Amino acid sequence: MRAFSFSDFRQRASTLLVLLTMLTSVNVIATNSVAQARFEGKVVDSDGPVAFASVFIKEIGKGVLTNEVGEFSFSEIPDGKYTVTISAIGYTPQILNVTIPAKRLAVTLQSVDHQLDEIVVEGKSDTQLAIESPIKSAVIDTKVSARMPSTMIELMNRSAGVRVRQSGGLGSNTSIILNGFQDRSIRYFRDGIPMDYLGGGYNFALVPVNQLERLEIYKGVLPVSLGGDALGGGVNMVTRRSATKSLDASYEIASFNTHRATLNLYYPDTARRFFIGAETFFNYSDNDYSVTPETFHKKVKLFHAQFEHYYGEVFGGVRNTSWADELRVGLAGFWMFRENQNGPRMTEVFGKFTSEQYSVVPTLRYKKTFLNKKISLDQFLEANTIRVNQVDTVKGFYEWDGSFTPSESVNGETSSTGSLAKIDFSYMTSRTYVSYQVHPAHKLEANFVYVANKRVGVDPFGQTFTTSGRDILSIAAKYNKMVASIGLESFFFNERLTNTLIAKYYRFDVEAVDATYQGDEVDRSIVAERYGIGDAIKFTLNDNSFVRVGAELATRLPEQDELFGDGNFHVSNLELIPERSTNVNVGYLFTSKGKKTALEVNAFYRRTKNLIKNVPYNLIFNRYENVDNVRGIGFETDVTVILLPWLKANGNFTYQDFRLFDTGNDLLEDSRLRNTPYFYANLGLQGNAKHLLGKNDVLEAYWFFSFVREYYFAPIAKEFEPDSFLGLWGRAKINAPNLIPDQTIHTTGFTYYPFDQNFAIGVQMKNVFDAKVYDNFKIQNAGRSFHLKLTYTLK
Structure with missing residues (x-):
């Protein structure tokens, strides 16, 4: 057996090298692209700050909640015109046209006797929606651990009800034990698609943490959107998606x-x-x-x-x-x-x-x-x-x-x-x-x-x-x-x-x-x-x-x-x-x-x-x-x-x-x-x-x-x-x-x-x-x- 060296890496990683060649042109594009700015503001009512109000930017599909003092912020928003919806339970939502870069936004909401639930939900992240779903799931937000030299196996093993069997070191066979079920009783998905067709080339044991947006671990009933024949649950790997360059x-x-x-x-x-x-x-x-x-x-x-x-x-x-x-x-x-x-x-x-x-x-x-x-x-x-x-x-x-x-x-x-x-x-x-x-x-x-x-x-x-x-x-x-x-x-x-x-x-x-x-x-x-x-x-x-x-x-x-x-x-x-x-x-x-x-x-x-x-x-x-x-x-x-x-x-x-x-x-x-x-x-x-x-x-x-x-x-x-x-x-x-x-x-x-x-x-x-x-x-x-x-x- 011959030890791996950096020369081997250069010789064998042909696919990566081609993409690295693309990096130069993409970097130039990114450097000369539309400028990006920070967008922030505060939401209040007649009595003071409104905590946990939803602020949603339609064009990029991003939303945040205001903090305890009614403040919110978005980072790295490309310059341009946007439609911003501000809503909260018990208040009339406001829809504003905002041009970024913009001055600090101040919004006053008016209370009402009813609420528009669909607008409130819109401001929640996909991770939060999965956690609050009627179907039981453990959601691992990989963004929190993306910079750590951790593996998906380690993150999963730190979750309640989940253990991963790994028969050796990196690249060895793995399977999940989930509430007593294991092996093929658990089904695997990538962005909602059954991933048998990827064989051993793509799985949670090999995919680095920073390749994923989150990992959804369903225990028992699977959502209709996954559509698998799991006996005891499923694992859905949601890949990272960006709205900007x-x-x-x-x-x-x-x-x-x-x-x-x-x-x-x-x-x-x-x-x-x-x-x-x-x-x-x-x-x-x-x-x-x-x-x-x-x-x-x-x-x-x-x-x-x-x-x-x-x-x-x-x-x-x-x-x-x-x-x-x-x-x-x-x-x-x-x-x-x-x-x-x-x-x-x-x-x-x-x-x-x-x-x-x-x-x-x-x-x-x-x-x-x-x-x-x-x-x-x-x-x-x-x-x-x-x-x-x-x-x-x-x-x-x-x-x-x-x-x-x-x-x-x-x-x-x-x-x-x-x-x-x-x-x-x-x-x-x-x-x-x-x-x-x-x-x-x-x-x-x-x-x-x-x-x-x-x-x-x-x-x-x-x-x-x-x-x-x-x-x-x-x-x-x-x-x-x-x-x-x-x-x-x-x-x-x-x-x-x-x-x-x-x-x-x-x-x-x-x-x-x-x-x-x-x-x-x-x-x-x-x-x-x-x-x-x-x-x-x-x-x-x-x-x-x-x-x-x-x-x-x-x-x-x-x-x-x-x-x-x-x-x-x-x-x-x-x-x-x-x-x-x-x-x-x-x-x-x-x-x-x-x-x-x-x-x-x-x-x-x-x-x-x-x-x-x-x-x-x-x-x-x-x-x-x-x-x-x-x-x-x-x-x-x-x-x-x-x-x-x-x-x-x-x-x-x-x-x-x-x-x-x-x-x-x-x-x-x-x-x-x-x-x-x-x-x-x-x-x-x-x-x-x-x-x-x-x-x-x-x-x-x-x-x-x-x-x-x-x-x-x-x-x-x-x-x-x-x-x-x-x-x-x-x-x-x-x-x-x-x-x-x-x-x-x-x-x-x-x-x-x-x-x-x-x-x-x-x-x-x-x-x-x-x-x-x-x-x-x-x-x-x-x-x-x-x-x-x-x-x-x-x-």
């Missing part, structure tokens, strides 16, 4: 020869009718951290875990025309290379096995409103092929210390025959979303998602049908999935009560060739369909609190790689059937006046049949099986307190008691769901200081603590669990190999702005005390690491 770049260097870079460009014309842009990022790491494998009993460095990844997308389009509110055409591409140090567990070690994945992805998105904005259409289309290559041809065996023993009797590490697999996964994705405002208090929504997938490949060393001798991969396997959703959102009692009723239809069909026990070919054609229903209710108690309840009969269809395998460590299983689950969520949210204290409490119940789990198939391979029936309850709480004007504290914990039933095994009946943490907690402190070394500098410092209670790699009888209350302390009465021990992680760092908010220096130390950290299959993760991140933004 902008450039954002960052570079991070860290332990284990880790490098991460981003570059974002956006340029609209002065009339804001035409736009072009680019989003790119790069990840590299040797991942050569130290581990102590259970089968080796010595501390060694990983020697075959290098990861390299590039993603780039260029896009352009038009908006605000007579025939389109927005038409966006994009062309994305990614390439990913991974050295595989071990399989799904750390019981075996590889020294030469590698895998590669790449694709070019054209996309089209069209948005338009009709009938005075009563009807809204959002259409997305894409078609691409993901190519996966894997090389496993070494004649011999490696040990964890890197030593090699030659053997002519084998031709590979993952199997005795080896592999030179080349597999194509072809995708076509169509998503159509329509909404109709039938009444001011009622909105109909419909979403139709169709995915067509085909897998075909070749492997001269791979498995063949015994009778014909044909390569199993060479015979095309086809998979089509359709999810149709319809929903009705209604408001009652002056919008104090909101109800969202959702019905869904699921269908998938498979055409493939399977093998009998004797190895003969058998044509298989499988069709399955299901129905689902869900409802979410939110009742506003007062201006500071509300309760919400959600219930759903959910279905999750098997995915193509669960049925066919992934051409790597997961083998096929065409006998899988859809998962079914009954889910209930109940929650309460309180925010004090002045927003100095926030409290959220949630409880949830799950009863799931035929849960699809990734389980060991033999010593090397895994496969997905309908293995578990699970039921249980959970509880989570999250508290944020502003202790001082410059100091904020946050804490949360999650307890979930999910157990197997109808197992047919008296020893395992009522045992905990394996590979699933049942208690975890987080604490955090964040502070800031100004004018340390200059009149404009700012220092933001933080400390985060994470704890995960011990849990079990394999099911154990309930009688062997700790005897303490809820099992929160003490030790299980089982052998160590089945136990994933208590884990505590401390992270500390700071972000320094030496001049202004445009340039930031982020420094972070993760796992301060070098604690041992494991994933759900007891694969050891990295210990202590150091990170430096530089970020620059130009608008």
Whole structure:
């Protein structure tokens, strides 16, 4: 293995270099573009300042709320003419024409006996609207952490009810555990679009934090606009969008020869009718951290875990025309290379096995409103092929210390025959979303998602049908999935009560060739369909609190790689059937006046049949099986307190008691769901200081603590669990190999702005005390690491 160098970076990052060449011209355009100014003012009534009034600028779609003394401000608004709406509950809204740059604006609102709710809502951010939705979601505002050298995995792990399984360092396989559900029970979206078509090239583990506007984590019922077949929730990654010309770049260097870079460009014309842009990022790491494998009993460095990844997308389009509110055409591409140090567990070690994945992805998105904005259409289309290559041809065996023993009797590490697999996964994705405002208090929504997938490949060393001798991969396997959703959102009692009723239809069909026990070919054609229903209710108690309840009969269809395998460590299983689950969520949210204290409490119940789990198939391979029936309850709480004007504290914990039933095994009946943490907690402190070394500098410092209670790699009888209350302390009465021990992680760092908010220096130390950290299959993760991140933004 050869270490990564900056010369390698220059040679390999062809996509990034092309975009960097564009930077010169864009920078000139930005430098000579329309001047930008600060726009500020104050809102009062006859008695004094009006706090939390909405100030909304129509042309750029930006809104803010006034502070406790009625003041507001916008930064970096391009010079020009704008329509500004000022509104507040109980007042007549004012619509003003303002030319920027402008003098400080003073507005006096007149009180009325009624309110215009739709104008008040317009002033709220998308993040706030998601938080206050009847459908339970945890919203991670990534703008707060964009300058930190943090990962999306870390931000998610600091949220109540969420844990991320990561089977190694940067670029390793990841999955989310969300209120007891995990793996494919959770669906993933990018800007509301199911993102299976991007394969491993774009996911929350690889996307740098500053590439996203926010991360929405839905628990239970999914909004109609997402339209997925999730069993227990979904994750929607909302990419960053700018209303003005902008450039954002960052570079991070860290332990284990880790490098991460981003570059974002956006340029609209002065009339804001035409736009072009680019989003790119790069990840590299040797991942050569130290581990102590259970089968080796010595501390060694990983020697075959290098990861390299590039993603780039260029896009352009038009908006605000007579025939389109927005038409966006994009062309994305990614390439990913991974050295595989071990399989799904750390019981075996590889020294030469590698895998590669790449694709070019054209996309089209069209948005338009009709009938005075009563009807809204959002259409997305894409078609691409993901190519996966894997090389496993070494004649011999490696040990964890890197030593090699030659053997002519084998031709590979993952199997005795080896592999030179080349597999194509072809995708076509169509998503159509329509909404109709039938009444001011009622909105109909419909979403139709169709995915067509085909897998075909070749492997001269791979498995063949015994009778014909044909390569199993060479015979095309086809998979089509359709999810149709319809929903009705209604408001009652002056919008104090909101109800969202959702019905869904699921269908998938498979055409493939399977093998009998004797190895003969058998044509298989499988069709399955299901129905689902869900409802979410939110009742506003007062201006500071509300309760919400959600219930759903959910279905999750098997995915193509669960049925066919992934051409790597997961083998096929065409006998899988859809998962079914009954889910209930109940929650309460309180925010004090002045927003100095926030409290959220949630409880949830799950009863799931035929849960699809990734389980060991033999010593090397895994496969997905309908293995578990699970039921249980959970509880989570999250508290944020502003202790001082410059100091904020946050804490949360999650307890979930999910157990197997109808197992047919008296020893395992009522045992905990394996590979699933049942208690975890987080604490955090964040502070800031100004004018340390200059009149404009700012220092933001933080400390985060994470704890995960011990849990079990394999099911154990309930009688062997700790005897303490809820099992929160003490030790299980089982052998160590089945136990994933208590884990505590401390992270500390700071972000320094030496001049202004445009340039930031982020420094972070993760796992301060070098604690041992494991994933759900007891694969050891990295210990202590150091990170430096530089970020620059130009608008």
